[in-house]
Amino acid sequence: xxxxxxxxxxxxxxxxxxxxxxxxRRITGEYLIAASVLSFIAVFFTIKINLLETIAHNxxxxxxxxxxxxxxxxxxxxxxxxxxxxxxTIQDKLNILAQTVALNETKNIDDK
Amino acid sequence: MTLLIAILAYNxxxxxxxxxxxxxxxxxxxxxxVIDDGSKDSTRTIVEGLxxxxxxxxxxxxxxxxxxxxxxxxxxxxxDSILTMDGDxxxxxxxxxxxxxxxxxxxxxxxxxxxxxxxxxxxxxxxHLILVRILTIRSxxxxxxxxxxxxxxxxxxxxxxxxxxxxxxxxxxVGILRRLNGLQISVSQVTVRMKPxxxxxxxxxxIQLAKRYILALIMIVIGRKP
Numbered sequence: 001x002x003x004x005x006x007x008x009x010x011x012x013x014x015x016x017x018x019x020x021x022x023x024x025r026r027i028t029g030e031y032l033i034a035a036s037v038l039s040f041i042a043v044f045f046t047i048k049i050n051l052l053e054t055i056a057h058n059x060x061x062x063x064x065x066x067x068x069x070x071x072x073x074x075x076x077x078x079x080x081x082x083x084x085x086x087x088x089t090i091q092d093k094l095n096i097l098a099q100t101v102a103l104n105e106t107k108n109i110d111d112k
Numbered sequence: 113m114t115l116l117i118a119i120l121a122y123n124x125x126x127x128x129x130x131x132x133x134x135x136x137x138x139x140x141x142x143x144x145x146v147i148d149d150g151s152k153d154s155t156r157t158i159v160e161g162l163x164x165x166x167x168x169x170x171x172x173x174x175x176x177x178x179x180x181x182x183x184x185x186x187x188x189x190x191x192d193s194i195l196t197m198d199g200d201x202x203x204x205x206x207x208x209x210x211x212x213x214x215x216x217x218x219x220x221x222x223x224x225x226x227x228x229x230x231x232x233x234x235x236x237x238x239x240h241l242i243l244v245r246i247l248t249i250r251s252x253x254x255x256x257x258x259x260x261x262x263x264x265x266x267x268x269x270x271x272x273x274x275x276x277x278x279x280x281x282x283x284x285x286v287g288i289l290r291r292l293n294g295l296q297i298s299v300s301q302v303t304v305r306m307k308p309x310x311x312x313x314x315x316x317x318x319i320q321l322a323k324r325y326i327l328a329l330i331m332i333v334i335g336r337k338p
Contacts, residue, residue, distance in 0.1 A: 019330070019334055022330065022334070022336070023334050023335065023336050023337060024336075024337050025278060025336060025337060028280075029280050029281075029324075029327040029330075029331075030323075032327070032330070033323050033326065033327065091279070092278075092279075094173075095173045095174075095177045095279050098150075098169050098170050098171060098173050098177065099169065099173070099177055099180060099181045099184065101169075101170055102147075102167045102168055102169045102170065102181055103167065103181060103184060103185060103188070105167075105168070106165065106167045106185070
Protein backbone atom coordinates (compact mmCIF):
# COMPACT_ATOMS: atom_id res chain seq x y z
CA UNK A 1 0.00 0.00 0.00
CA UNK A 2 1.24 3.48 -0.82
CA UNK A 3 2.30 5.81 2.00
CA UNK A 4 -0.48 8.27 1.14
CA UNK A 5 -3.13 5.72 2.12
CA UNK A 6 -1.46 5.25 5.50
CA UNK A 7 -1.44 9.01 5.98
CA UNK A 8 -5.06 9.36 4.94
CA UNK A 9 -6.10 6.56 7.33
CA UNK A 10 -4.09 8.23 10.11
CA UNK A 11 -5.79 11.58 9.51
CA UNK A 12 -9.22 9.93 9.45
CA UNK A 13 -8.52 8.25 12.79
CA UNK A 14 -7.26 11.57 14.17
CA UNK A 15 -10.47 13.34 13.06
CA UNK A 16 -12.62 10.70 14.74
CA UNK A 17 -10.62 10.99 17.99
CA UNK A 18 -10.96 14.79 17.90
CA UNK A 19 -14.72 14.62 17.34
CA UNK A 20 -15.17 12.13 20.18
CA UNK A 21 -13.11 14.35 22.49
CA UNK A 22 -15.07 17.44 21.47
CA UNK A 23 -18.31 15.58 22.15
CA UNK A 24 -17.02 14.61 25.60
CA ARG A 25 -15.92 18.22 26.22
CA ARG A 26 -12.27 17.25 26.59
CA ILE A 27 -10.96 19.68 23.99
CA THR A 28 -12.04 23.16 22.95
CA GLY A 29 -13.90 23.92 19.75
CA GLU A 30 -11.07 26.22 18.67
CA TYR A 31 -8.62 23.32 18.73
CA LEU A 32 -11.01 21.03 16.87
CA ILE A 33 -11.27 23.53 14.03
CA ALA A 34 -7.53 24.28 13.94
CA ALA A 35 -6.51 20.60 13.94
CA SER A 36 -9.16 19.75 11.31
CA VAL A 37 -8.00 22.53 8.98
CA LEU A 38 -4.38 21.37 9.34
CA SER A 39 -5.43 17.79 8.67
CA PHE A 40 -7.23 18.80 5.48
CA ILE A 41 -4.15 20.73 4.33
CA ALA A 42 -2.09 17.61 5.02
CA VAL A 43 -4.55 15.49 3.00
CA PHE A 44 -4.36 17.96 0.14
CA PHE A 45 -0.57 17.89 0.06
CA THR A 46 -0.56 14.11 0.43
CA ILE A 47 -2.72 13.65 -2.63
CA LYS A 48 -1.14 16.42 -4.70
CA ILE A 49 2.45 15.26 -4.24
CA ASN A 50 3.78 17.34 -7.13
CA LEU A 51 2.43 20.49 -5.55
CA LEU A 52 4.49 19.95 -2.39
CA GLU A 53 7.63 19.32 -4.48
CA THR A 54 7.03 22.47 -6.52
CA ILE A 55 6.53 24.64 -3.44
CA ALA A 56 9.58 23.10 -1.68
CA HIS A 57 11.69 23.63 -4.79
CA ASN A 58 10.56 27.25 -5.22
CA UNK A 59 11.29 27.99 -1.58
CA UNK A 60 14.80 26.59 -2.02
CA UNK A 61 14.42 23.34 -0.09
CA UNK A 62 16.26 20.37 -1.56
CA UNK A 63 14.86 16.93 -0.65
CA UNK A 64 13.25 17.62 2.73
CA UNK A 65 13.84 14.93 5.31
CA UNK A 66 10.28 13.72 5.24
CA UNK A 67 10.59 11.25 8.07
CA UNK A 68 11.96 13.81 10.50
CA UNK A 69 9.41 16.35 9.35
CA UNK A 70 6.57 13.89 9.76
CA UNK A 71 7.78 12.75 13.18
CA UNK A 72 8.15 16.34 14.38
CA UNK A 73 4.71 17.24 13.06
CA UNK A 74 3.17 14.22 14.77
CA UNK A 75 4.95 15.00 18.05
CA UNK A 76 3.87 18.64 17.78
CA UNK A 77 0.28 17.58 17.25
CA UNK A 78 0.42 15.16 20.18
CA UNK A 79 1.88 17.86 22.42
CA UNK A 80 -0.72 20.49 21.46
CA UNK A 81 -3.47 17.89 21.85
CA UNK A 82 -2.37 17.05 25.40
CA UNK A 83 -1.95 20.73 26.25
CA UNK A 84 -5.39 21.56 24.90
CA UNK A 85 -6.98 18.83 26.98
CA UNK A 86 -5.34 20.32 30.07
CA UNK A 87 -6.38 23.84 29.06
CA UNK A 88 -9.99 22.71 28.65
CA THR A 89 -10.00 21.11 32.11
CA ILE A 90 -8.51 24.22 33.72
CA GLN A 91 -10.89 26.50 31.76
CA ASP A 92 -13.91 24.54 33.01
CA LYS A 93 -12.70 24.73 36.62
CA LEU A 94 -11.94 28.43 36.25
CA ASN A 95 -15.42 29.13 34.87
CA ILE A 96 -17.06 27.33 37.80
CA LEU A 97 -14.84 29.29 40.18
CA ALA A 98 -15.70 32.60 38.48
CA GLN A 99 -19.41 31.96 38.67
CA THR A 100 -19.18 30.88 42.33
CA VAL A 101 -17.19 34.01 43.20
CA ALA A 102 -19.71 36.25 41.40
CA LEU A 103 -22.73 34.65 43.11
CA ASN A 104 -21.06 34.67 46.56
CA GLU A 105 -20.12 38.32 46.16
CA THR A 106 -23.77 39.16 45.48
CA LYS A 107 -24.88 37.05 48.46
CA ASN A 108 -22.42 38.85 50.76
CA ILE A 109 -23.67 42.27 49.62
CA ASP A 110 -27.29 41.17 50.27
CA ASP A 111 -26.38 39.84 53.75
CA LYS A 112 -24.77 43.15 54.71
CA MET B 113 -45.62 34.13 39.87
CA THR B 114 -42.18 35.55 40.67
CA LEU B 115 -40.15 36.63 37.67
CA LEU B 116 -36.43 37.26 37.41
CA ILE B 117 -35.28 39.29 34.43
CA ALA B 118 -31.61 38.59 33.74
CA ILE B 119 -29.86 40.93 31.33
CA LEU B 120 -26.62 39.47 29.99
CA ALA B 121 -24.05 42.13 29.22
CA TYR B 122 -20.49 42.36 28.03
CA ASN B 123 -19.11 45.84 27.28
CA UNK B 124 -22.59 47.36 26.88
CA UNK B 125 -22.03 50.79 28.47
CA UNK B 126 -23.82 52.47 25.53
CA UNK B 127 -27.05 50.52 25.84
CA UNK B 128 -27.39 48.98 29.31
CA UNK B 129 -29.10 51.99 30.95
CA UNK B 130 -31.70 52.21 28.15
CA UNK B 131 -32.33 48.44 28.31
CA UNK B 132 -32.96 48.57 32.07
CA UNK B 133 -35.19 51.64 31.72
CA UNK B 134 -37.17 49.82 29.01
CA UNK B 135 -37.70 46.83 31.32
CA UNK B 136 -38.77 49.02 34.25
CA UNK B 137 -41.30 50.80 32.02
CA UNK B 138 -42.91 47.64 30.66
CA UNK B 139 -42.64 45.00 33.39
CA UNK B 140 -43.81 45.40 36.96
CA UNK B 141 -43.31 43.04 39.92
CA UNK B 142 -40.08 41.53 38.71
CA UNK B 143 -36.48 41.58 39.87
CA UNK B 144 -33.88 42.81 37.41
CA UNK B 145 -30.37 41.44 37.56
CA VAL B 146 -27.56 42.28 35.17
CA ILE B 147 -24.95 39.57 34.61
CA ASP B 148 -21.82 41.49 33.74
CA ASP B 149 -19.56 39.04 31.92
CA GLY B 150 -16.28 40.70 32.93
CA SER B 151 -16.86 43.93 31.00
CA LYS B 152 -13.81 46.13 30.52
CA ASP B 153 -15.87 49.31 30.12
CA SER B 154 -18.11 51.04 32.68
CA THR B 155 -21.10 48.67 32.36
CA ARG B 156 -20.92 47.66 36.02
CA THR B 157 -20.59 51.22 37.33
CA ILE B 158 -23.59 52.35 35.27
CA VAL B 159 -25.77 49.48 36.56
CA GLU B 160 -24.78 50.17 40.19
CA GLY B 161 -26.47 53.55 39.90
CA LEU B 162 -29.72 52.05 38.62
CA UNK B 163 -32.53 50.05 40.28
CA UNK B 164 -31.08 46.70 39.24
CA UNK B 165 -28.76 44.21 40.89
CA UNK B 166 -25.46 43.44 39.23
CA UNK B 167 -23.56 40.16 39.33
CA UNK B 168 -20.07 40.60 37.98
CA UNK B 169 -18.03 37.68 36.72
CA UNK B 170 -14.37 38.39 37.55
CA UNK B 171 -13.32 37.98 33.91
CA UNK B 172 -14.95 37.31 30.54
CA UNK B 173 -16.14 33.69 30.71
CA UNK B 174 -18.39 33.62 27.66
CA UNK B 175 -22.14 33.97 27.32
CA UNK B 176 -22.77 30.34 28.30
CA UNK B 177 -21.32 30.89 31.77
CA UNK B 178 -23.16 34.22 32.10
CA UNK B 179 -26.43 32.41 31.35
CA UNK B 180 -25.55 29.64 33.78
CA UNK B 181 -24.90 32.24 36.50
CA UNK B 182 -28.28 33.86 35.79
CA UNK B 183 -30.10 30.53 36.02
CA UNK B 184 -28.26 29.55 39.22
CA UNK B 185 -29.17 32.90 40.78
CA UNK B 186 -32.81 32.41 39.81
CA UNK B 187 -32.93 28.86 41.17
CA UNK B 188 -31.16 29.75 44.43
CA UNK B 189 -33.56 32.64 45.03
CA UNK B 190 -36.68 30.57 44.24
CA UNK B 191 -37.96 32.47 41.22
CA ASP B 192 -40.77 30.74 39.31
CA SER B 193 -39.53 31.95 35.92
CA ILE B 194 -36.28 33.36 34.63
CA LEU B 195 -36.28 35.58 31.57
CA THR B 196 -32.99 36.21 29.79
CA MET B 197 -32.33 39.04 27.37
CA ASP B 198 -29.32 40.77 25.85
CA GLY B 199 -27.99 44.06 27.12
CA ASP B 200 -27.37 45.46 23.65
CA UNK B 201 -30.91 46.76 23.15
CA UNK B 202 -31.96 44.12 20.59
CA UNK B 203 -34.69 42.66 22.76
CA UNK B 204 -37.71 44.81 23.53
CA UNK B 205 -39.20 44.70 27.02
CA UNK B 206 -42.61 45.47 25.51
CA UNK B 207 -42.57 41.92 24.07
CA UNK B 208 -41.96 40.20 27.42
CA UNK B 209 -45.71 39.95 28.11
CA UNK B 210 -46.17 37.83 24.97
CA UNK B 211 -43.53 35.38 26.19
CA UNK B 212 -45.09 35.28 29.67
CA UNK B 213 -48.48 34.33 28.18
CA UNK B 214 -46.98 31.11 26.81
CA UNK B 215 -45.06 30.16 29.96
CA UNK B 216 -46.00 26.86 31.55
CA UNK B 217 -44.62 24.84 34.40
CA UNK B 218 -42.10 22.74 32.49
CA UNK B 219 -41.07 24.63 29.43
CA UNK B 220 -38.91 27.18 27.71
CA UNK B 221 -40.46 29.93 25.59
CA UNK B 222 -38.21 31.51 22.97
CA UNK B 223 -38.83 34.91 21.40
CA UNK B 224 -37.93 34.53 17.74
CA UNK B 225 -37.41 37.34 15.27
CA UNK B 226 -39.38 37.72 12.10
CA UNK B 227 -36.85 37.25 9.30
CA UNK B 228 -38.82 39.49 6.94
CA UNK B 229 -38.60 42.47 9.27
CA UNK B 230 -35.06 41.93 10.50
CA UNK B 231 -32.01 42.85 8.44
CA UNK B 232 -29.53 40.00 8.26
CA UNK B 233 -26.38 39.60 6.21
CA UNK B 234 -26.67 36.89 3.56
CA UNK B 235 -24.06 34.69 5.28
CA UNK B 236 -25.81 34.93 8.65
CA UNK B 237 -29.19 34.19 7.09
CA UNK B 238 -27.79 31.15 5.27
CA UNK B 239 -26.08 29.90 8.44
CA HIS B 240 -29.37 30.27 10.35
CA LEU B 241 -31.31 28.35 7.71
CA ILE B 242 -28.80 25.48 7.83
CA LEU B 243 -28.82 25.47 11.65
CA VAL B 244 -32.64 25.36 11.74
CA ARG B 245 -32.81 22.53 9.20
CA ILE B 246 -30.18 20.35 10.89
CA LEU B 247 -31.56 21.04 14.37
CA THR B 248 -35.02 19.97 13.19
CA ILE B 249 -33.62 16.74 11.74
CA ARG B 250 -31.47 15.88 14.76
CA SER B 251 -33.80 16.84 17.60
CA UNK B 252 -37.28 17.14 16.04
CA UNK B 253 -37.53 20.69 17.38
CA UNK B 254 -38.60 23.45 15.01
CA UNK B 255 -37.38 26.80 16.27
CA UNK B 256 -37.02 29.32 13.47
CA UNK B 257 -34.46 31.43 15.35
CA UNK B 258 -32.38 28.95 17.37
CA UNK B 259 -29.72 31.51 18.34
CA UNK B 260 -32.18 33.84 20.07
CA UNK B 261 -31.23 34.71 23.64
CA UNK B 262 -34.67 36.20 24.43
CA UNK B 263 -36.20 33.38 26.47
CA UNK B 264 -38.18 32.44 29.54
CA UNK B 265 -37.18 29.35 31.49
CA UNK B 266 -39.62 27.90 33.98
CA UNK B 267 -37.94 27.00 37.26
CA UNK B 268 -38.19 23.31 36.39
CA UNK B 269 -36.60 23.85 32.96
CA UNK B 270 -33.84 26.04 34.42
CA UNK B 271 -32.96 23.38 36.99
CA UNK B 272 -32.72 20.77 34.24
CA UNK B 273 -30.64 22.74 31.75
CA UNK B 274 -28.29 24.61 34.09
CA UNK B 275 -25.74 21.81 34.20
CA UNK B 276 -25.86 21.29 30.44
CA UNK B 277 -24.39 24.67 29.52
CA UNK B 278 -20.76 25.15 28.53
CA UNK B 279 -18.79 28.27 27.71
CA UNK B 280 -18.57 27.62 23.95
CA UNK B 281 -20.37 30.11 21.71
CA UNK B 282 -23.97 29.05 20.88
CA UNK B 283 -23.90 26.36 23.60
CA UNK B 284 -26.27 28.62 25.50
CA UNK B 285 -28.82 28.60 22.68
CA VAL B 286 -28.40 25.91 20.02
CA GLY B 287 -26.59 23.58 22.45
CA ILE B 288 -29.51 23.65 24.90
CA LEU B 289 -32.10 23.03 22.17
CA ARG B 290 -30.12 20.02 20.93
CA ARG B 291 -30.41 18.34 24.34
CA LEU B 292 -34.00 19.19 25.25
CA ASN B 293 -35.44 15.86 24.11
CA GLY B 294 -33.34 13.94 26.59
CA LEU B 295 -34.32 16.34 29.38
CA GLN B 296 -38.07 16.03 28.72
CA ILE B 297 -38.65 19.75 28.54
CA SER B 298 -41.01 21.27 26.01
CA VAL B 299 -40.11 24.34 24.02
CA SER B 300 -42.29 26.80 22.17
CA GLN B 301 -41.65 29.96 20.21
CA VAL B 302 -43.34 33.33 19.93
CA THR B 303 -42.57 35.72 17.09
CA VAL B 304 -41.49 39.04 18.52
CA ARG B 305 -40.19 42.34 17.25
CA MET B 306 -36.45 42.84 17.66
CA LYS B 307 -34.22 45.77 16.92
CA PRO B 308 -30.73 45.57 15.48
CA UNK B 309 -27.92 45.92 18.05
CA UNK B 310 -28.22 49.45 19.44
CA UNK B 311 -24.55 49.96 20.32
CA UNK B 312 -21.27 48.29 21.20
CA UNK B 313 -19.41 45.68 19.19
CA UNK B 314 -20.62 42.11 18.48
CA UNK B 315 -18.54 39.42 20.19
CA UNK B 316 -17.68 37.79 16.87
CA UNK B 317 -17.63 38.76 13.23
CA UNK B 318 -16.21 37.52 9.93
CA ILE B 319 -14.03 34.41 10.08
CA GLN B 320 -14.52 34.10 13.84
CA LEU B 321 -18.30 34.02 13.35
CA ALA B 322 -18.04 31.49 10.50
CA LYS B 323 -15.85 29.27 12.70
CA ARG B 324 -18.38 29.45 15.51
CA TYR B 325 -21.28 28.54 13.23
CA ILE B 326 -19.31 25.53 11.95
CA LEU B 327 -18.75 24.45 15.56
CA ALA B 328 -22.45 24.88 16.27
CA LEU B 329 -23.25 22.65 13.31
CA ILE B 330 -20.81 20.00 14.54
CA MET B 331 -22.38 20.34 18.00
CA ILE B 332 -25.86 19.70 16.60
CA VAL B 333 -24.79 16.77 14.45
CA ILE B 334 -22.71 14.86 17.01
CA GLY B 335 -24.31 16.23 20.20
CA ARG B 336 -22.25 16.94 23.32
CA LYS B 337 -22.26 15.13 26.59
CA PRO B 338 -23.16 17.12 29.72
